[in-house]
Amino acid sequence: MSLPSLTLNETHDPALRSWVESANAEGCPFPVQNLPYGVFRRAGSDEAFRAGVAIGSQILDLQAAQAAGAFSGFDDLARRAAHAAAEGATLNALMALDTAAWSALRLALSRVLRTGSAHQTELVACLVPQADAEHALPAAIGDYTDFYTSIHHATAVGKLFRPDNPLLPNYKWVPIGYHGRASSIGVSGQQFRRPLGQTKAPDAETPSFGPCKRLDYELEVGIFIGGGNALGEAVAIEEAETKVFGLSLLNDWSARDVQAWEYQPLGPFLSKSFASTISPWIVTLEALAPYRCAWTREAGDPQPLPYLDSPSLRETGAFDLQLEVLIQTRAMRDAGQAPQRLSLSNFRDSYWTVSQLVAHHTVNGCNLRPGDFLGSGTQSGPGPGEAGSLLELTGGGKQAIALAGGEKRIFLEDGDTIVMRAAARRDGLPLIGFGEAAGTVLPARSLP
Ligand code: MN
Numbered sequence: 001m002s003l004p005s006l007t008l009n010e011t012h013d014p015a016l017r018s019w020v021e022s023a024n025a026e027g028c029p030f031p032v033q034n035l036p037y038g039v040f041r042r043a044g045s046d047e048a049f050r051a052g053v054a055i056g057s058q059i060l061d062l063q064a065a066q067a068a069g070a071f072s073g074f075d076d077l078a079r080r081a082a083h084a085a086a087e088g089a090t091l092n093a094l095m096a097l098d099t100a101a102w103s104a105l106r107l108a109l110s111r112v113l114r115t116g117s118a119h120q121t122e123l124v125a126c127l128v129p130q131a132d133a134e135h136a137l138p139a140a141i142g143d144y145t146d147f148y149t150s151i152h153h154a155t156a157v158g159k160l161f162r163p164d165n166p167l168l169p170n171y172k173w174v175p176i177g178y179h180g181r182a183s184s185i186g187v188s189g190q191q192f193r194r195p196l197g198q199t200k201a202p203d204a205e206t207p208s209f210g211p212c213k214r215l216d217y218e219l220e221v222g223i224f225i226g227g228g229n230a231l232g233e234a235v236a237i238e239e240a241e242t243k244v245f246g247l248s249l250l251n252d253w254s255a256r257d258v259q260a261w262e263y264q265p266l267g268p269f270l271s272k273s274f275a276s277t278i279s280p281w282i283v284t285l286e287a288l289a290p291y292r293c294a295w296t297r298e299a300g301d302p303q304p305l306p307y308l309d310s311p312s313l314r315e316t317g318a319f320d321l322q323l324e325v326l327i328q329t330r331a332m333r334d335a336g337q338a339p340q341r342l343s344l345s346n347f348r349d350s351y352w353t354v355s356q357l358v359a360h361h362t363v364n365g366c367n368l369r370p371g372d373f374l375g376s377g378t379q380s381g382p383g384p385g386e387a388g389s390l391l392e393l394t395g396g397g398k399q400a401i402a403l404a405g406g407e408k409r410i411f412l413e414d415g416d417t418i419v420m421r422a423a424a425r426r427d428g429l430p431l432i433g434f435g436e437a438a439g440t441v442l443p444a445r446s447l448p
Contacts, residue, residue: 003099003241003242003312004099004100004102004103004242004285004286004289005099005241005242005244005285005286005288005289006241006289006292006312006316007286007289008289008290009103009107010107010110011033011035011106011107011110011286011287012033012289012290013033014033014428014429014430016031016032016033016110016114016115017032017114017115018031018032018055018056018113018114018115019113019114019115019116019117019120020032020055020056020057020058020113020127021056022056022057022058023055023056023058023113024056025056027431028056028057028430028431028433029054029423029431029432029433029434029435030054030055030056030057030281030433030435031056031430031431031432032055032110032113032114033110033287033429033430033432034054034283034287034430034432034433035053035054035055035106035109035110035113035284035287036053036054036246036281036282036283036284036287036434036435037051037052037053037085037091037094037138037246037281037282037284038051038052038053038054038059038135038138038280038281038282038435039051039052039089039090039091039135039136039137039138039280040052040059040128040133040134040135040136040280041133041134041136042128042132042133042134043132043133043134044134048089049089049136050062050063050086050089051063051085051086051090051091051094052128052133053109053113054130054281054435055113055127057129057130057131058127058128058129058130059127059128059129059130059133060109060113060123060126060127061126061127061128062082062085062086063086064125064126065082065086065112065123065126066082066083066085066086067086068119068122068123068125068126069122070082070108070112070119070122070123070126071105071108071112074104074107074108074111075104077100077101077104078101078104078105078107078108080097080101081094081097081101081102081104081105081108082105082108084096084097084101085105089136090136090137090138090139090140090371091138091139091245091282091371092139092140092370092371094226094245095139095224095225095226095227095245095370095371096226096227096228096370097226097227098226098227098242099226099227099242099286102226102245102284102286103286106284106286106287134189135187135188135189135280136187137185137186137187137278138187138224138248138278138280138281138282139224139282139370139371139373140371141182141185141371141372141373142182142369142371142372143179143182143368143369143372143373144179144180144181144182144185144276144372144373144374144375145177145178145179145180145361145372145373145374145375146177146178146180146220146252146272146374146375146377147175147176147177147352147357147374147375147376147377148175148176148177148377148378149175149350149351149352149353149357149376149377149379150349150350150351150376150377150378150379150380150381150388151167151171151172151351152349152380152381152382152386152387153377153378153379153380153387153388153389153392154166154167154171154176154351154377155167156380156387156391156392157391157392160391160396171351172301172302172351173302173304173305174360175308175352175356175357175360176377177357177360177361177374177377178267178268180252180272180273180276180375181272181273181276182373184273184274184275184276185276185277185278185373186275186276186277186278186439187277187278187279187280188277188278188279188280188435188436188437188438188439189438189439190275190277190438190439190440191439191440191441191442192253192274192275192439192440192441192442193274193442193443193444193445194211194212194215194414194441194442194443194444195211195212195215195255195258195270195271195274195275195444196209196210196211196212196444196445196447197209197210197212197255197257197258197262197270197271198258198261198262199212199213199257199258199260199261200260200261207261209447210444210447211444212255212256212257212258212444213257213411214255214256214257214391214397214411215253215254215255215256215411215412215441216253216254216255216256216389216390216391216411216412217251217252217253217254217325217389217390217412217418217420217439218250218251218252218253218254218377218378218388218389219251219323219325219343219345219378219379219380219388219389219420220249220250220251220252220375220376220377220378220379220388221247221248221249221250221319221321221323221347221375221376221379221422222247222248222249222250222278222279222373222374222375222376223244223247223354223357223358223373223374223375223376224244224245224246224247224248224282224371224372224373225243225244225245225358225368225369225370225371225372225373225374226243226244226245226246226370227242227243227245227370228243228367228368228369228370228372229243229362229367229368230367231365231366231367232365232367233362233365233367234307234359234362234363234364234365235358235359235362235368236307236359237307237308237309237310237313237355237356237358237359238310238312240354240355240356240358240359241285241354241355241358243358243368244285244354244358245282245284245285245370246282246283246284246285246287247282247283247285247288247319247321247354247434248278248279248281248282248283248434248437249278249279249323249420249421249422249434249435249436249437250276250277250278250279250375250376250420250437251276251277251278251418251420251437251439252272252276252375252378253272253274253275253276253277253439254268254271254272254389254391255270255271255272255274256271256391256397256411258270258271259271259272275439276375277437277438277439278373278437279420279422279434279435279436279437280435281434281435283424283432283434285354287432288319288321288424288432290426290429291319291320291321291424291425291426291429291432292316292317292318292319292320293316293318293319293320293348294314294315294316294317294318295313295314295316295317295318295353296314304356307359307360307363308352308356308359308360310355313353313355313356317353317354317355317356318347318348318350318353319347319348319353319354319424320346320347320348320424320425320426321346321347321348321422321423321424322344322345322346322422322423322424322425323344323345323346323347323379323388323420323421323422324341324343324344324420324421324422324423325341325342325343325388325418325419325420326339326340326341326342326418326419326420326421327339327340327342327403327409327416327417327418327419328340328416328417328419329403329405329407329409329413329415329416329417330414330415330416331405331407332403332404332405332407333415333417335405337404337405339417339419340403340404342390342393342401343380343385343386343387343388343393344385344386345379345380345381345386345387345388346379346381346386347376347379347422349379349380349381349382349386350376350379354376357374357376358374361374378392380392390409390410390411390412394409394410394411397410397411398410412441413441414441414442414443415440415441415442416440416441417438417439417440417441418438418439418440419436419437419438420436420437420438421433421434421435421436422434
């Protein structure tokens with residue numbers, strides 16, 4: 001079966017250039033080979049939020065482009081997809097279509113935005129500079145599930161609690177997950193108050209109530225579901241990627257002290273549901289086709305059960321996607337200092353990958369719907385600078401991290417901004433960027 005998520009076509013040609021000049025700059029995250037979708041309006045305006053595509057430093061307004069007739073010369077499928085993208089204030093209608101429609105729209109966008117397009121004149125008027133835009137969530141997210149797919153993260157965190165037996169016996173067999181909270185997911189730029197909650201110090205007799213003292217971030221890849229499956233019908237791993245619209249970044253903010261007290265026996269609850277921040281752009285799986293790599297399982301480890309295994313998974317199931325976390329404290333911001341890197345890891349090191357998560361999520365008959373959202377779990381790599389949370393970077397809150405300006409951090413302080421970035425890179429190919437997922441911690445509300 002030839003999956004659109006794995007098939008190269010003219011839209012991936014590294015020689016393509018756009019008439020939007022900024023898209024052609026070396027290292028631009030949004031070249032004409034990317035074409036990620038988001039929802040935006042002019043910042044501070046009362047315009048309706050609408051769908052757009054990032055191209056260079058600009059956003060192509062899909063509603064305006066549709067109204068200007070940019071897609072009228074394309075086939076039915078492309079016009080239907082453009083129409084779905086242009087309607088409403090979310091991408092859910094586009095996500096509800098299928099891979100053939102998504103591919104047709106990508107091809108149409110590639111053709112109208114590349115150098116030499118006959119549509120350049122009318123589309124110039126449909127561009128909005130990204131610097132002038134503000135974003136809303138790209139989709140109305142129905143259900144949100146968070147996984148735990150990095151064995152390096154699971155082992156490092158497990159070691160803090162169980163030094164002799166860090167990995168629980170199910171880890172290498174079952175993609176571990178829990179049902180998260182969709183209502184508090186926000187888009188980059190999100191600011192939220194430090195959560196209040198119940199915590200219990202190990203040496204305390206009884207729990208206490210107050211502001212979280214161990215506030216952390218989690219570097220994750222977000223997975224937006226497209227299409228979906230009927231209740232009672234599982235998605236086979238071979239077709240799992242046809243149910244994925246695209247990927248984003250996700251910061252799964254975590255109150256570690258609240259989590260430690262509440263998580264047994266049903267898993268995280270209020271320690272995660274106060275805020276989660278995603279990037280404004282969704283990079284389609286088709287855009288990532290040239291950046292795939294083999295998914296492997298060490299010979300000494302259990303091989304996955306058949307419903308979680310396939311030849312194409314082994315061949316190209318993983319994503320070579322570099323992930324970065326940076327911090328900018330209030331003092332750094334006041335001094336005009338740029339954010340400082342905390343870690344660099346790669347999604348290819350994940351123990352479970354996207355198609356396995358979709359196959360596993362639906363194997364019991366659970367239905368996924370367009371706009372549903374999956375978190376990959378914290379993406380930590382094998383190396384010391386590759387930990388995707390402060391909990392790991394500080395050895396469980398024991399070793400402070402020294403920042404360039406002389407400050408130290410163990411967990412997050414009020415005023416801290418965490419910035420996450422992602423990029424797919426290959427020699428000879430354009431860089432595919434995700435934009436940023438940035439979020440800022442505000443002081444807790446005063447105690448009631
Ligand atoms: Mn998480």
